[in-house]
Amino acid sequence: MFTIGQVSEMFHIPISTLRYYDKEGLFPGLERTSGIRRFGEAELEALRVIECLKQSGLEIKDIKRFMQWCCEGSKTYPQRRALFQQQRQVVENQIRQLEKTLAMIDFKCWYYEQAIQDGNEGRIRAMMPDHLPPEIQKLYDDARNPGREPDSQPTKAVEPEDCR
Numbered sequence: 284m285f286t287i288g289q290v291s292e293m294f295h296i297p298i299s300t301l302r303y304y305d306k307e308g309l310f311p312g313l314e315r316t317s318g319i320r321r322f323g324e325a326e327l328e329a330l331r332v333i334e335c336l337k338q339s340g341l342e343i344k345d346i347k348r349f350m351q352w353c354c355e356g357s358k359t360y361p362q363r364r365a366l367f368q369q370q371r372q373v374v375e376n377q378i379r380q381l382e383k384t385l386a387m388i389d390f391k392c393w394y395y396e397q398a399i400q401d402g403n404e405g406r407i408r409a410m411m412p413d414h415l416p417p418e419i420q421k422l423y424d425d426a427r428n429p430g431r432e433p434d435s436q437p438t439k440a441v442e443p444e445d446c447r
Contacts, residue, residue, distance in 0.1 A: 284314070284321040294330060301330075307343060309333055309350050329353075339370040340377075387426035393419050 291298045314321040352359035398404045
């Protein structure tokens with residue numbers, strides 16, 4: 284069994300957050316000894332799932348509903364599976380967006396490295412949008428076309444002028 288302070292340190296979660304989770308009913312089997320919360324393995328596993336669902340963008344009210352389903356037993360397996368399938372889709376969409384963000388960052392790192400080497404942006408601008416080195420072209424295309432999947436046909440785009 285672990286105290287709230289120990290769990291806070293283990294998971295790097297503020298004690299106030301753990302108290303809030305308890306108040307919201309996310310630890311239905313949480314034991315207390317003389318008013319002190321005692322976290323067992325079941326609560327630690329619940330906390331791992333809670334943090335996973337939070338990271339996926341699920342709100343506390345929906346996490347609470349999930350925890351209630353867990354207490355209701357096997358009849359709620361379909362709802363629980365559907366919840367995780369839905370959150371999987373959310374996370375996959377987030378990953379796709381982050382991949383596009385990373386492509387933009389990688390392209391800009393290359394872009395400014397070249398500008399530093401050349402002392403200006405002229406040569407780079409002359410290569411844009413369709414005459415970049417192949418690996419850089421892919422980054423450029425992936426970053427510039429937010430509505431398409433990576434590796435599909437790019438749309439034309441022009442590097443913005445410097446602020447003057």
